[in-house]
Amino acid sequence: MKLRARFQILVLLLFALPSAEGASSGGPRRTGDDLFAKANTEFAAGNFKAAIADYEAVVGSGDWSPNLFYDLGNAYFRDGDFGRAILNYDRALRLDRHHPEADANLRIARDQTRSLELAPSALERYLNFATADFFAVVAAIFFWLTIILLILRPGRALWTVAGIFLIAICGFAAYRSENGSQGQGLAIVIAENTEARIATVDSARSVLALPAGSEVLILQERGDWNYAALPNDQRGWIAASAVEKVRLL
Structure with missing residues (x-):
């Protein structure tokens, strides 16, 4: 009876283990490393738009890391795009909740834009x-x-x-x-002068003005508009092009 029980436990543990293919597919590709190094060089030289393009190419390749999003956030910040800077600092903190530099720069960027944050329950x-x-x-x-x-x-x-x-x-x-408010629907306002409205037309009454970098929680997507929970505990429609989800997957 004991032998049979041990065999059953062994079978269960084997099913609980990750596959060898999944476990071995962790390291970044060489092209990603090269692009990342090139982007760092461009950033150091003050070529922020070129650095952004290369950092974004690394993001597109799937070679993600907290420092990648942190550096991309810094490049956007230096380029004056505070909405996307906040977006990428948030992404860095999603991968490493205890990234002190990303957390500090996120606070600075939010102070700069006076962005609005969702209140967690x-x-x-x-x-x-x-x-x-x-x-x-x-x-x-x-x-x-x-x-x-x-x-x-x-x-x-x-x-x-x-x-x-x-x-x-x-x-x-x-x-x-x-x-919740920090879950898969969390999005950051990346456009300037964004308004949440009561309907899916630009002429509809505004519910709330949203500075770049503000948080919203997307509840529904309808064509060119997203219905979202807002930082003032109201809801409204926002142009889909004005926001981007923090979660990439």
Whole structure:
């Protein structure tokens, strides 16, 4: 019986491991490294538009890193495009929540533009210590631990109830982190003189003026317009070309 239980656990662990192909596809490509170095040289020489073009090419290749978005944000900042600077500082912090330079420059850029920020709910502030991916991983760990304990100690109802409860809590936390004010719908205003309106026409009444760099939460996309939650706790329609989501995927 013990041998059979160990075999079942081994099978479960094998299914829980990432594939060898996924684990081996981590390093940046040589062309990305070359472009990144070239962009750094152009930035140092004050050629900010050329640096931006090369940094964006690296982003387009998928060779992402916190420092890539941080440097791209700096290039946009030096070029006077504060909306896109804030967007890329946010992206750097998505990859590394403890990137002090990106955090400091984000604050400076927001002060420069007087951009508006979404107010997180009390629950979101409580869950802010970790990402949705973290909560999803913890939920998966609790799931496999519950399965293993049920194999080793069948008939223990308490383990089952406790495991299901912890999985549900972590799953809910992951959902709230993914769909809250800092979730997948978070977007940054990149255009100057942007207005949120009550309808999808430029002549519609304005709900809120949004300085470049302001945060909105996109709720619905309809052609050339996005319906979004706004920093003043209202909602309105914004031109799709005026905003860009922080999440690239």
